[in-house]
Amino acid sequence: MPQNEHIELHRKRHGYRLDHHERKRKKESREAHERSHKARKLIGLKAKLYHKQRHAEKIQMKKTIKMHEQRKTKQKNDDKTPEGAVPAYLLDREGQSRAKVLSNMIKQKRKEKAGKWEVPLPKVRAQGETEVLKVIKTGKRQKKAWKRMVTKVCFVGDGFTRKPPKYERFIRPMGLRFKKAHVTHPELKATFCLPILGVKKNPSSPLYTALGVITKGTVVEVNVSELGLVTQGGKVIWVNIPYNNLNS
Amino acid sequence: TAAEMKEVSRLRDVERLLIQFQDEEGEVLGSPFDVPLDITPDKLQLVCNALLQKEEPVPLAFFVRGEAEVVSSLGSCVKALGVETEQVLPVVYQPQAVFRVRAVARCTSTLQGHTEAVISTAFSPTGKYLASGSGDTTVRFWDLTTETPHHTARGHTHWVLSIAWSPDGKKLASGCKNILKSSLNPECRYLASSSKDGAIRIWDTVLGRCEKILTGHIQSVTCVKWGGDGLLYTSSQDRTVKVWRAKDGVQCRTLQGHAHWVNTLALSTDYVLRTGAFEPATATINPQDLTGSLEELKEKALQRYNKVRGSAPERLVSGSDDFTLFLWNPAEEKKPLARLTGHSALVNEVLFSPDTRLLASASFDKSIKIWDGRTGKYLMSLRGHVASVYQVAWSADSRLLVSGSSDSTLKVWDVKTGKLNMDLPGHADEVYAVDWSPDGQRVASGGKDKCLRIWRR
Numbered sequence: 051m052p053q054n055e056h057i058e059l060h061r062k063r064h065g066y067r068l069d070h071h072e073r074k075r076k077k078e079s080r081e082a083h084e085r086s087h088k089a090r091k092l093i094g095l096k097a098k099l100y101h102k103q104r105h106a107e108k109i110q111m112k113k114t115i116k117m118h119e120q121r122k123t124k125q126k127n128d129d130k131t132p133e134g135a136v137p138a139y140l141l142d143r144e145g146q147s148r149a150k151v152l153s154n155m156i157k158q159k160r161k162e163k164a165g166k167w168e169v170p171l172p173k174v175r176a177q178g179e180t181e182v183l184k185v186i187k188t189g190k191r192q193k194k195a196w197k198r199m200v201t202k203v204c205f206v207g208d209g210f211t212r213k214p215p216k217y218e219r220f221i222r223p224m225g226l227r228f229k230k231a232h233v234t235h236p237e238l239k240a241t242f243c244l245p246i247l248g249v250k251k252n253p254s255s256p257l258y259t260a261l262g263v264i265t266k267g268t269v270v271e272v273n274v275s276e277l278g279l280v281t282q283g284g285k286v287i288w289v290n291i292p293y294n295n296l297n298s
Numbered sequence: 299t300a301a302e303m304k305e306v307s308r309l310r311d312v313e314r315l316l317i318q319f320q321d322e323e324g325e326v327l328g329s330p331f332d333v334p335l336d337i338t339p340d341k342l343q344l345v346c347n348a349l350l351q352k353e354e355p356v357p358l359a360f361f362v363r364g365e366a367e368v369v370s371s372l373g374s375c376v377k378a379l380g381v382e383t384e385q386v387l388p389v390v391y392q393p394q395a396v397f398r399v400r401a402v403a404r405c406t407s408t409l410q411g412h413t414e415a416v417i418s419t420a421f422s423p424t425g426k427y428l429a430s431g432s433g434d435t436t437v438r439f440w441d442l443t444t445e446t447p448h449h450t451a452r453g454h455t456h457w458v459l460s461i462a463w464s465p466d467g468k469k470l471a472s473g474c475k476n477i478l479k480s481s482l483n484p485e486c487r488y489l490a491s492s493s494k495d496g497a498i499r500i501w502d503t504v505l506g507r508c509e510k511i512l513t514g515h516i517q518s519v520t521c522v523k524w525g526g527d528g529l530l531y532t533s534s535q536d537r538t539v540k541v542w543r544a545k546d547g548v549q550c551r552t553l554q555g556h557a558h559w560v561n562t563l564a565l566s567t568d569y570v571l572r573t574g575a576f577e578p579a580t581a582t583i584n585p586q587d588l589t590g591s592l593e594e595l596k597e598k599a600l601q602r603y604n605k606v607r608g609s610a611p612e613r614l615v616s617g618s619d620d621f622t623l624f625l626w627n628p629a630e631e632k633k634p635l636a637r638l639t640g641h642s643a644l645v646n647e648v649l650f651s652p653d654t655r656l657l658a659s660a661s662f663d664k665s666i667k668i669w670d671g672r673t674g675k676y677l678m679s680l681r682g683h684v685a686s687v688y689q690v691a692w693s694a695d696s697r698l699l700v701s702g703s704s705d706s707t708l709k710v711w712d713v714k715t716g717k718l719n720m721d722l723p724g725h726a727d728e729v730y731a732v733d734w735s736p737d738g739q740r741v742a743s744g745g746k747d748k749c750l751r752i753w754r755r
Contacts, residue, residue: 135433137417137730138459138478139561139646139688141494142518142535 177202177254177265186221197221203228205246205262205270220261228264233272247271315372316386319346322672323609330386335373342368346391354396361390395653395695397579399738401710401719402700402753407445408724409750411438416744418460418731422467423573425735426587428742429470430750431458437472438750442740443584445752460491465574466595467587469503483524483544484571484599490530492519498532500547510547514540521563525612526571526603531628533560539616541628553626555634558619562647566613566671569652569692570606573736575599578652578694581737606654613671615657617645623659625674636674640667647689651696656713658699662686666701668713678716682709691734691741700741702729708743708753722753 067073092100186197199221206227212218234241250269252258264270313335319327328349333342339360347355360368368375368389376387414433421428427448428440437458441448456475463470464482471489473480480491488509489501498512498519517535524530529550530542539553539560565571575590575598590598611629615638618624623638623645643663650657650671657669666680666687685705692699698719699711706727710720726747734741741753 135415135417135457137688138520140730141459141478 175266177258182254182258182263182265183220199223200226200261200263202226203264205229205249205264207248207262222261231270231272233274242274244272244274247273313373315376317372317389318386319349320388320390322390322392327391333372335376336371337373338371339368342372342389342391356396357394359392359394361392363388363390392655395579395697397581397695397738399693399695399698400755401698401712402722402741403720403755404753405722405724405751406754407752409440409445409447409752410748411447411450412436412744412748412750414457415727415746415748416730416750417457419733419742419744419750420461420463420470421733421735421740421742422463422470423465423736424467424576424587425581425737425739426467428735428740428750428752429461429463429472430731430742430744431461431472432744432748433457435474437461437470440750442752462489463572464503465572465599466592467574467576471503478519479521481522481524484526484574484603485596488544490522490524492522492532494518496534496536498522498530498542500544512542512547512549514549514552517559520559520561523563523565523568523614524571525565525629526567526607527612527629529612529629531563531565531614533563533616535559537618539563539614539626539628551628551632553614553616553624553628553632553634555624555637556616556618556620556622558644560616560618561645562617564615564617564648564650564657566650566654567603567607568650569694570599570602573602575602576736577602578736578738581694581739583739606652613650613654615648615650615659617648617659617661619644621645621661621663623648623657623669623674625657638667638669638674638676640676640679641665643686646687649690649692651692651713652694653696656696658690658692658713660687660690660701664703666690666699666711668699668716680709680711680716680718682711682718682721683707685728688728688730689732691732693734694736694738700732700734702732702743702745704728706745706747708732708741710741724751725749 088100089104182200182202183198184201185195186199188194188197197219200223203226204222206222229245230243231246232241233244248271249259249262249264250271252263252265253267254265258265314332315335316330317333318330321327342360343355343358346358350356362368362375362379366375366379412430412432412434416430416432418431419428426442428442429437430440431437435452435454435456435458437451438447439449439451440446454472454474458472458474459478460473460480461470462480462482464486465484466486469482469486471480471482473491476494477491478494480489482489487502487504489503491499491501493499496513496515496517496519499508500510500512501507502509515532515534515536515538519532519534521533522530524544528544530544531539532542533539537554537556537558537560540549541551541553542549575595611627613635614626614628616624616626621639621641621644624634625636625638626634641659641661641663643661645659645661647660648657655671656677657671659667659669664681664683664685664687668677668680669675670677683701683703683705685703687701687703690699690701697713699713700708701711702708706723706725706729708722708729709718710722711717712719725743725745727745729743729745731744732741739754742750743753744750
């Protein structure tokens with residue numbers, strides 16, 4: 051393989067040999083013979099490698115040929131009887147009766163009422179203090195170790211003001227304060243970037259919930275008014291509690 | 299005796315009333331005579347039977363002026379109506395079925411075998427055989443004495459949407475995919491099938507070929523019925539009901555009036571045409587095949603037909619997606635006799651009772667309404683189902699009604715009182731097809747759970 055473009059340059063400048071195309075054509079047509087010669091005469095490791103490669107190639111070829119053949123013969127699509135047999139009076143009507151949908155809705159509402167904020171928390175590994183909080187040494191001789199800095203993403207509300215630095219025990223660095231979260235709708239498989247309203251529950255510890263630390267498995271309240279969702283009852287949803295699987 | 303009764307009532311100083319017995323068509327029986335106001339239906343029955351001079355006493359029901367039924371005593375009925383006691387009061391007597399069908403109470407067997415939902419079931423006219431069609435493209439025959447599978451008929455390529463027995467019980471017609479309804483002619487030779495493309499085909503079962511194609515409907519034909527007078531009735535999604543002459547396939551009449559798809563048709567003589575020469579009163583515990591030559595059977599069937607039909611022409615009821623039903627006299631008029639409103643969802647099935655006096659309509663609004671079969675007047679609503687009612691079936695004595703619904707239960711109703719007689723849960727999923735055997739012994743129901751259930755007393 052040429053390292054540079056000198057061959058192309060030469061071709062541009064001087065053109066091809068007079069019999070170039072003819073020779074090329076003939077060489078290519080001899081390829082089949084050469085291949086079969088190789089296949090027959092190779093021995094040893096080279097043979098093994100070659101045969102392996104050839105085998106894979108043949109499989110691919112057979113597949114494409116089969117595909118082409120299928121395209122040629124048009125098969126009857128409705129050979130198999132479709133699923134969902136329905137009596138004559140239900141034929142032209144849309145499937146499920148409203149009853150099932152309604153009962154499902156009612157069951158859902160009951161579930162919701164029972165534990166409104168109860169999203170099934172997964173069994174996440176509880177994150178220890180050493181992982182989430184980093185010890186900050188303060189004092190003249192850097193010996194006092196009562197301050198902690200959060201090393202994970204956290205959410206602080208809009209009206210957040212720091213406590214006087216002398217007295218604040220937990221430092222939430224500005225770089226790790228997030229206002230928006232990417233929420234993925236599981237069915238639609240679409241992701242939206244929505245503003246966070248608050249941290250509802252952090253499974254590791256209530257301390258993290260109070261601080262607003264967001265780790266794996268945290269339940270976060272998100273403003274979904276942008277999506278324009280409406281509940282079954284006709285109320286506009288503006289609060290939604292997604293799973294938060296982001297980061298670690 | 300009458301003299302004693304007179305004495306007793308005179309002593310008690312009860313008011314007396316002149317009544318005149320009339321039968322349903324207005325013919326007068328005997329002459330008017332005197333009865334005390336507190337006379338009960340049993341005594342009225344005795345008197346009427348004596349006047350009728352029949353060999354065996356027939357159970358009768360009495361209706362004052364043809365409207366209100368005499369339940370406890372004549373007096374209460376008269377008071378309720380507010381009728382003058384000076385004039386002669388006409389009392390209509392209606393013979394009820396001599397035999398009494400008992401309500402089914404238990405599921406005697408679950409017949410599995412279909413690999414897809416069971417879409418249609420039908421008992422043979424004598425009640426000896428049971429056939430069911432399903433989404434797995436097979437029609438299965440079941441032996442009722444042992445309640446086991448008898449035979450599986452393969453051959454269809456799509457869901458078997460309709461099955462119909464011939465009235466002599468010898469043949470079964472089944473239609474698949476685009477054939478929505480099929481029905482055999484009372485003489486058991488011709489088969490009419492309705493189809494989604496809007497045409498009705500008349501097939502000759504003996505020669506095995508299509509005799510006629512009746513076109514005229516614009517959209518899919520939902521129901522086809524053979525009438526006893528040589529007429530064919532068809533309903534379609536194009537909101538019309540058409541009447542055809544069976545002999546030459548000429549369209550006689552188009553009955554218009556519905557505002558949406560016409561889903562179902564019912565003829566007053568449906569039941570008697572279906573059972574043919576079989577008389578439910580003569581049914582035995584073990585159903586028998588119909589014996590006799592074709593001529594004899596035809597004679598018997600004709601007799602039964604004339605008896606049920608009486609002197610009035612056949613009546614037709616059509617139920618539609620526009621939540622109403624129309625009562626027609628298709629042989630004579632284009633205009634409907636009555637419009638029956640009241641349902642709050644589409645009407646899925648309508649059925650005349652075997653004695654043609656009552657009409658039941660099953661609807662997706664979870665209720666069944668009972669109407670008078672002659673005038674179309676609303677009688678009562680049967681509520682109890684919690685989901686759409688798909689199909690209904692009458693018992694042979696017209697006293698009980700079984701309904702199958704999408705809430706997976708069947709319910710047996712007593713039509714006289716309008717109350718639920720029996721609740722039959724057991725199906726795992728929606729019940730698609732229900733049928734009551736003509737000998738009144740069994741009810742078969744099939745549904746989405748692929749099982750066929752047989753219910754007995």
